[in-house]
Amino acid sequence: GSSSSNSNTMSTNHNNPAASLLWRPPIKMVAGGAERAYGQEYYEGAPIGPPPDLPSLLLHNRIVYIGMPLVPAVTELVIAELLYLNYESTSDPITMYINSSGTTTANGQAVGFETEAFAIADVMKYVRPPVHTVALGQAFGAAAMLLSQGKRGYRFSLPNATILLNQPRSQARGQASDIAIKAKEVAANRRTMCELIASACGKPVDAVMQDCSRVKYLQPHEAVEYGLIDEVIENGQKKSSCSTGIHVTTRKVKCRK
Numbered sequence: 689g690s691s692s693s694n695s696n697t698m699s700t701n702h703n704n705p706a707a708s709l710l711w712r713p714p715i716k717m718v719a720g721g722a723e724r725a726y727g728q729e730y731y732e733g734a735p736i737g738p739p740p741d742l743p744s745l746l747l748h749n750r751i752v753y754i755g756m757p758l759v760p761a762v763t764e765l766v767i768a769e770l771l772y773l774n775y776e777s778t779s780d781p782i783t784m785y786i787n788s789s790g791t792t793t794a795n796g797q798a799v800g801f802e803t804e805a806f807a808i809a810d811v812m813k814y815v816r817p818p819v820h821t822v823a824l825g826q827a828f829g830a831a832a833m834l835l836s837q838g839k840r841g842y843r844f845s846l847p848n849a850t851i852l853l854n855q856p857r858s859q860a861r862g863q864a865s866d867i868a869i870k871a872k873e874v875a876a877n878r879r880t881m882c883e884l885i886a887s888a889c890g891k892p893v894d895a896v897m898q899d900c901s902r903v904k905y906l907q908p909h910e911a912v913e914y915g916l917i918d919e920v921i922e923n924g925q926k927k928s929s930c931s932t933g934i935h936v937t938t939r940k941v942k943c944r945k
């Protein structure tokens with residue numbers, strides 16, 4: 689039966705070097721969805737070995753968590769997770785939790801480029817599964833833009849999150865001509881950022897650019913009115929369910945006319 693088929697597979701792999709490079713031993717899923725190879729050792733009924741890492745457990749439940757400023761390492765991981773989840777299922781929703789100061793630190797120092805956020809936003813639209821977004825803690829600048837890029841009707845915020853609109857900061861250094869070139873690029877990035885937000889909020893681009901010209905703080909209910917998100921998740925009357933299968937109680941904050 690299975691032993692003969694395994695031996696046949698092994699012999700085929702030995703005869704075919706290309707197949708041997710692609711073959712891997714069978715795996716099984718353990719608690720949280722982590723993969724473990726067969727032959728797992730146990731001591732008094734408990735598995736021996738390091739526990740599965742938390743990002744893997746979240747990823748198995750189709751959760752992407754952004755908890756740092758948008759530096760290249762964070763962008764690389766988020767995009768890789770989105771592409772993997774797109775490969776795993778083209779229909780099951782992805783839930784993205786955002787607690788990030790965007791491309792700056794909490795005190796406003798630039799640590800990344802807006803192109804990091806643009807890359808994530810493009811992949812959110814590129815993958816076939818709908819991406820649901822949830823703000824918690826903070827969603828500043830480029831992170832607020834990512835929050836708005838979730839699927840309409842599924843952009844949420846926890847009640848004590850803070851959302852901030854601002855304009856990109858220039859990191860230009862060097863000769864005056866180089867600074868002028870960089871300033872032109874920053875202005876282009878600013879317009880792109882505002883166009884993405886305006887499209888998600890249903891607002892004119894000029895109005896969003898005016899709002900982003902200075903720091904603009906939005907509490908969750910204000911973000912609903914602005915069109916940046918759709919609901920504030922609170923204890924209340926309405927029941928809704930997340931893509932992870934976890935049921936939460938929500939109260940939808942209506943926009944004032």
